[in-house]
Structures are given as structure tokens and as C-alpha cells.
Amino acid sequence: MGFGEEPPGSVGGLGPGELVAGQYEVSTCFARGAFGYVYLARDRNLDGKQVVLKGLTRPHDTAAIKLAEHESRVLTALEHPNIVRIFNVVSHDRQRYLVMDHVDGPSLRTVREAGGLPIADALACAVQILGALDYLHRQGLLYCDMKPDNVIRTGDTVKLIDFGAIRRAGDRESMVLGTPPYLVGHTEIREHGLTERADIHGVGVMLDELVECGADDPGGESFRRLVARATTDYDRRFADVPEMLRQVRGVLREVRCLADGRPRPVRSEVFAESAVLLDESLSLAPPLTAWTLGGSAALPDGRPSPAAVATGLPVPVPDPADPRTPLLRTVRAPDPARLLTKLAALPGSVEVDFHQARAHLEAGDGHAAAHRLASAERHLGWRAHHDWRAAWHRGLLALAEHRVSEAVDLFDDVYRSKAGELAPKLALGFCAEHLERPATAARFYQAVWVCDRLYVSAAFGLARIRLRAGERAAAVAILDEVPDISLHRHAAAVAAVRILAGHLPGGGYPSAEDIAAAAERLQVLTLDSEETWQRLAAAVQESAFTHVLDHGDGAVPPGPLLGDPVSERGLRDRLEESYRVLARQARTADEHDVLIDRANAVRVRSLW
Structure with missing residues (x-):
């Protein structure tokens, strides 16, 4: 029994008040373990400080005596805050006792x-x-x-x-x-x-x-x-x-x-950080094809393809025990083809094989990637069945080949090995989302996002799930949590504008307040190009125009992008100008003509 337990039936060989080694006055026997009675005592030399005496249950048992001697030698040399301290070994009536700190509390x-x-x-x-x-x-x-x-x-x-x-x-x-x-x-x-x-x-x-x-x-x-x-x-x-x-x-x-709900970011020791944002289109302004082939108001699905996820997930940190790891840290190339050329010059190893496999996946060659993974597993030998890195890379290959259900099993194996890591949960979240299991996906994405706000791919995953459930405000709120220091802060801001102004996948239309909020956000958003800003502006103006046609002038709150007041005539003028600006971005004559036709269709009709 541990210290602090109720006493067993036997009271051992020492009685209350008995003095051990002229120093330790016994109070009670409060436990009996397999190899010794345990007594609570007071140290007369230290103003009655409570201590614990541990003696032998079987004083004539040679094995037990040897064990106690060994324990005393070891413990007197140990010092750790989570190990009980033993500070003396004494004899009494031809029996040895260990003198330990008294730890007050339940086992x-x-x-x-x-x-x-x-x-x-x-x-x-x-x-x-x-x-x-x-x-x-x-x-x-x-x-x-x-x-x-x-x-x-x-x-x-x-x-x-x-x-x-x-x-x-x-x-x-x-x-x-x-x-x-x-x-x-x-x-x-x-x-x-x-x-x-x-x-x-x-x-x-x-x-x-x-x-x-x-x-x-x-x-x-x-x-x-x-x-x-x-x-x-x-x-x-x-x-x-x-x-x-x-x-x-x-x-x-x-x-x-x-x-x-408070993030606690910690750099992983086994997965490298990934700068890739796993989002197909929400983080980007609508392409010109949104106007030349249809309408810009409907929000895209946003889910990245399995192949894109395969090359965008975090990758394992190279094993420091691998003989090629120091060399691999120096290998850089601007594209997978040149990276593969450099890697081919290195002597073979597990890490070289893993690097080559990922480069082949990025190049779109799943067959070559599978060949390199087989080589890595040959290097690993019997350990391949228990090596989480092999399972991780097999999962990436399965994703690249759109075998998502198989990828789930492989990433799940990594999750079993690395339950405290975020990368496997991110991978499983995407797989669940792709397999139309939104509740499971949200659980994994939330576990990642709540821990580390730099895993912005998880935020976009959560936002997509909220959108599919018709929860526009919740999706925007998640994206607003992306910190200013993130590489993807602007991407999240663009996605928030699109979500506020767009038609949801289920057909939900934005409210006047949503449209006004999108316009206000866009007005203060600094983007990488004027073309991007103009396409976003046109999308917001289209949503405002549709709302005003249905609800009348003044239905949308005013602002610099939409006018003051917001009226059908004013929006027609603004949209006409926006379509003509977009026409200047056209790459073909057909695209240009379609956009000019849109401008002409929306312009205010005059009697003259």
C-alpha cells in the first residue's frame, strides 16, 4: 500500500511511542507492502518533523533483505521532485529501516x-x-x-x-x-x-x-x-x-x-510546418469565368482535391538517425523535377526514399512514388509494419490516387502512434469532409484549430462545413480568428468577403447587413493586385443589386463601394463600370465580348 493509506490488519513489529535509533518516535503503522511495514514517526532531532519508516515484513528473508539494501542505496542517491526522498537508513533491534519524507495525500x-x-x-x-x-x-x-x-x-x-x-x-x-x-x-x-x-x-x-x-x-x-x-x-x-x-x-x-478555447501553439518535433493553404477557391477572388461562363454570386465548394491535400499536408521531420539527413537538409530545388535530379545523386536511405516519394507525388507520378515507398519499406525491414512514417506516406499516396477511404485507415494508424500531434487530425478531417462526414470532419478540424491558430487549413475546413450547414456568420467568425501574423491572414479576409456576399451552396442569399459588411471589409482590404480587388468588388455589387431589385432602394446600408443611398440606378452605373473594368482583364476576345455584353445589359436605359 502507498503512504497515506488506511492501516492494514497487521500492525507490524513497532508499537506507538517506540523510539527507533534514538531519534524516530513511532506514531502508528499505516501500511504494509509486499516487502515492508510502513510507519509514521516523528524526528525528535528536527522538532518533531513527521517522517516515514519502512522496515521488512520478512526480516529473515535473504532476498527481501538484499532488496531493501539495494533500495536504500539507490534512493539515497536520487533527487527528483516527483520521487519521494529517502535521507537516512537506520537499524533497530537487528532490523534496518529506511527513513523517508512523509508525503501527505491519497494514493x-x-x-x-x-x-x-x-x-x-x-x-x-x-x-x-x-x-x-x-x-x-x-x-x-x-x-x-x-x-x-x-x-x-x-x-x-x-x-x-x-x-x-x-x-x-x-x-x-x-x-x-x-x-x-x-x-x-x-x-x-x-x-x-x-x-x-x-x-x-x-x-x-x-x-x-x-x-x-x-x-x-x-x-x-x-x-x-x-x-x-x-x-x-x-x-x-x-x-x-x-x-x-x-x-x-x-x-x-x-x-x-x-x-x-485558448490556443497553445507548440512546434511539433516530428512534423514540419506546412505553408500550404488547403483551400480550392474561397481564399481567391472569383475568376473571370465566373462571369463569362455563369454568375459570380454562388459560392464555390472550396474543398481542395485529394491530390492537392496529398502535397499540402505537413511532412515528417527527417529522422536525425538517418545517415542522409544532414545532406537532405541542404537539398533545395524550385520544382519537383529538379529536386528529383538532385535526390538521385544521393546514396540511398529511408529518408531519401521518402523525399523522392513526395517529389514524385508533387510531380503527379503516383507510380514512381509507390516505387520509392516500397524501397523505403525494404530499408526499414520488419520495422516498416510499425513505422508511422511509412503509414503517413502511404496515406499521402492513397490521397493522390483518390483512394480516400484507404487513406483514412493509414492516417488513423498514424493517429494511434502520434495521438498528440495535429497533422494526423488535419489529414483525417479532410478525409472525413471529402467522404461527406461533416460531424467527424468538424471534430478533427476543431481539435487542430483550437490548439494552434497557425493551422489555417483547419479554419478553412471548419468554415466550409459551416457553410454547407447554412451557417454564414459562423463561417466568417472562424476565419476572423486567423491571426494577423499568419501567412494566410489576407486569404482568410478575402474568403470572409466572399462568404458574406455570396449565395450559399444550399441557396441561401445574403442579408442586407451581410452585403454591407462585405463591402465595408473590402473597402479597407489591401490586396496583391487591383484586378483582384475589382473582381471582389463586382461580386459584392452584384449581390447588392440583386437585393435591391427584390427589396427596393435603400434596402442595403450605404457605403463607398455601393453608394449613398444604395439604389437600383446607382448600382447599375457602378456595375456597368465594374464589368467594363473586368473586360480589360479578359484574355480572349470572347471573354471581352461577354463582359461588355454584361455591362450593356445592366446599364441605365435612356430615352435619348
């Missing part, structure tokens, strides 16, 4: 039995526990008895106690101690011994017990995938504590951001 076993913890609190505990385990592992030690009984929670801090099962990494001879189901199975112990992954398994089982949640709970899906990775078979489990700790922090960030 996680007690917490679990009282109802468990919310996901965020459990993950916050896991961060501290994993920090302590990482410290031990860097000392060449394995904890080996991770379970709720051995973790005390006091306030916002947790501490590991009871180091009776600690052992040196690589020790295949000492007696194996631990508690099922937290201890890994006999097959793993036989094949691999106790390793860092065994400690990780214990943390995963403990997290699973501490939290009761479903996939619909904020962050619940990521939490469940995190636990599954920690408790899966040896080869697919987190390889070390730092790897798991990164994902725990990522899931904790997601849970907290979903709870309070």
Missing part, C-alpha cells in the same frame, strides 16, 4: 476508487510520473512496479514511492517483481526482459483505470489512442519515455484547449 488507487480523474488531471499526473521515470531511466534504472498504489497525490504534485522493485536496466537475473495487470506479460519478459517499455506499459494501464471517458468527450479519442499505444504489444509501444511524454503533453494540450 492514485484511492483517487480511482473515489471516482477517478478528469482526462486533463490524469494526463497532468502522467507528465510528472513520466518525468520521474525518465530521470530513473537516465540513471540506468527501471522502476518496475508502476501502479496507482505507488503514486501519492498531494495538491497538484504526485510522487513515486515504494522502490522495492527497482532494478538496473539490462538485468535479466534478479527476481522479477511487479503487480499484474500493470506488469507486462510473461512472454514479453521472456523475450525482452524488463525494459523502459515495461514501465511505459504500467503508466498506460494506470491511466486507463484512472479515467472513464468516451470518444465524444473533449480529447477523449486522442486519450484513448494514447493509452492504446502505451499498452499495446512490445514492438508498437512507445519506445522510450520521452516519446510518450511528447504525446501525453500533446493530448493534454488538446484537452485543455478544447475546454477553454
Whole structure:
């Protein structure tokens, strides 16, 4: 049992008031573990400070004595905020006792039995526990008895106690101690011994017990995938504590951001940032074909093609252990063809194959990309079945070839491995959107966007889903969250103007207030060219003209772009001029003639 638990039936060998080593006055026996009684005592030399004495349950058991000696040597040398401090070893009546700090608080076993913890609190505990385990592992030690009984929670801090099962990494001879189901199975112990992954398994089982949640709970899906990775078979489990700790922090960030709506951007250590905006057309002014082949008022779908997403998603950071990674960091080219030429000059490796595969995808050659992925998997050997990078690139290839359902399975595999990362969720959000699963897509996009406002592709995905649901104001509100420092701030501003002034996919028309807001936004928007501004202006004026024809002069609030007051005659004059300006952008005579015909059709008729 851990410190702070209710006393067991046995009271051990020391009674209340008994003085140990002339210094420690016993108060009570409050726990009994597998290898020792635990007593609460007062240190007379330190003004009655409360301490914990840990003695042997079996004083004549040679193995237990050896274990206690080992524990005392190890613990007296350790110093970590999440590890109970042992500061003395004393003898009393031919028995040795460890003298430890008294940690006041319930064990996680007690917490679990009282109802468990919310996901965020459990993950916050896991961060501290994993920090302590990482410290031990860097000392060449394995904890080996991770379970709720051995973790005390006091306030916002947790501490590991009871180091009776600690052992040196690589020790295949000492007696194996631990508690099922937290201890890994006999097959793993036989094949691999106790390793860092065994400690990780214990943390995963403990997290699973501490939290009761479903996939619909904020962050619940990521939490469940995190636990599954920690408790899966040896080869697919987190390889070390730092790897798991990164994902725990990522899931904790997601849970907290979903709870309070406050972004917490953190640079990923495994995915590079992507400057590509995954949007087909909302972020752009209407092309001239919107007028020469139809009307400009209807908003486009906006969804990028699967092939565009395949080359626009974030890519894995090159493995620093790959021998070609230093060279790859120096390779630059303005187009995929020249990049492939440079890559062909490098000696082969997994990372070279991945780089070549992505370049072939960008060049539109899926067959060549598949060939390079097969080469990467040959380099990886048996590890290819467990390497998330291989699954990620297979997912990109599936997208490029419009096999979206297959891509879902591959990106889902990456999500299981990297539950705290945003890139897999962005990929799964797009796949769900393409497969007409808007609720699923929105959940993934929201998990990305709420964490990091620089993933603007997620904002556009959310905006598209809101538009398809007829929620014009909600779509604009999301785009307005794009920060000024983003590369895509102007793209979001253009999309907001188009959404406010456009006809929704379901046929919804903008209100007078929407049109006026679009005109006001456009009036102060600085764009890359006058041509872009003029096309947006013409689209807004068309929406205003349609509204005035239906509702009469003055139905739309006035402004510099629409006039004061906004009238049918004034809008006809403005639209005529806009169409003639657009005609000067025409690339063919036919386009020019169509736009001039539009100008003539809308002009005010005169009796003269």
C-alpha cells in the first residue's frame, strides 16, 4: 500500500511511542507492502518533523533483505521532485529501516476508487510520473512496479514511492517483481526482459483505470489512442519515455484547449510546418469565368482535391538517425523535377526514399512514388509494419490516387502512434469532409484549430462545413480568428468577403447587413493586385443589386463601394463600370465580348 493509506490488519513489529535509533518516535503503522511495514514517526532531532519508516515484513528473508539494501542505496542517491526522498537508513533491534519524507495525500488507487480523474488531471499526473521515470531511466534504472498504489497525490504534485522493485536496466537475473495487470506479460519478459517499455506499459494501464471517458468527450479519442499505444504489444509501444511524454503533453494540450478555447501553439518535433493553404477557391477572388461562363454570386465548394491535400499536408521531420539527413537538409530545388535530379545523386536511405516519394507525388507520378515507398519499406525491414512514417506516406499516396477511404485507415494508424500531434487530425478531417462526414470532419478540424491558430487549413475546413450547414456568420467568425501574423491572414479576409456576399451552396442569399459588411471589409482590404480587388468588388455589387431589385432602394446600408443611398440606378452605373473594368482583364476576345455584353445589359436605359 502507498503512504497515506488506511492501516492494514497487521500492525507490524513497532508499537506507538517506540523510539527507533534514538531519534524516530513511532506514531502508528499505516501500511504494509509486499516487502515492508510502513510507519509514521516523528524526528525528535528536527522538532518533531513527521517522517516515514519502512522496515521488512520478512526480516529473515535473504532476498527481501538484499532488496531493501539495494533500495536504500539507490534512493539515497536520487533527487527528483516527483520521487519521494529517502535521507537516512537506520537499524533497530537487528532490523534496518529506511527513513523517508512523509508525503501527505491519497494514493492514485484511492483517487480511482473515489471516482477517478478528469482526462486533463490524469494526463497532468502522467507528465510528472513520466518525468520521474525518465530521470530513473537516465540513471540506468527501471522502476518496475508502476501502479496507482505507488503514486501519492498531494495538491497538484504526485510522487513515486515504494522502490522495492527497482532494478538496473539490462538485468535479466534478479527476481522479477511487479503487480499484474500493470506488469507486462510473461512472454514479453521472456523475450525482452524488463525494459523502459515495461514501465511505459504500467503508466498506460494506470491511466486507463484512472479515467472513464468516451470518444465524444473533449480529447477523449486522442486519450484513448494514447493509452492504446502505451499498452499495446512490445514492438508498437512507445519506445522510450520521452516519446510518450511528447504525446501525453500533446493530448493534454488538446484537452485543455478544447475546454477553454485558448490556443497553445507548440512546434511539433516530428512534423514540419506546412505553408500550404488547403483551400480550392474561397481564399481567391472569383475568376473571370465566373462571369463569362455563369454568375459570380454562388459560392464555390472550396474543398481542395485529394491530390492537392496529398502535397499540402505537413511532412515528417527527417529522422536525425538517418545517415542522409544532414545532406537532405541542404537539398533545395524550385520544382519537383529538379529536386528529383538532385535526390538521385544521393546514396540511398529511408529518408531519401521518402523525399523522392513526395517529389514524385508533387510531380503527379503516383507510380514512381509507390516505387520509392516500397524501397523505403525494404530499408526499414520488419520495422516498416510499425513505422508511422511509412503509414503517413502511404496515406499521402492513397490521397493522390483518390483512394480516400484507404487513406483514412493509414492516417488513423498514424493517429494511434502520434495521438498528440495535429497533422494526423488535419489529414483525417479532410478525409472525413471529402467522404461527406461533416460531424467527424468538424471534430478533427476543431481539435487542430483550437490548439494552434497557425493551422489555417483547419479554419478553412471548419468554415466550409459551416457553410454547407447554412451557417454564414459562423463561417466568417472562424476565419476572423486567423491571426494577423499568419501567412494566410489576407486569404482568410478575402474568403470572409466572399462568404458574406455570396449565395450559399444550399441557396441561401445574403442579408442586407451581410452585403454591407462585405463591402465595408473590402473597402479597407489591401490586396496583391487591383484586378483582384475589382473582381471582389463586382461580386459584392452584384449581390447588392440583386437585393435591391427584390427589396427596393435603400434596402442595403450605404457605403463607398455601393453608394449613398444604395439604389437600383446607382448600382447599375457602378456595375456597368465594374464589368467594363473586368473586360480589360479578359484574355480572349470572347471573354471581352461577354463582359461588355454584361455591362450593356445592366446599364441605365435612356430615352435619348
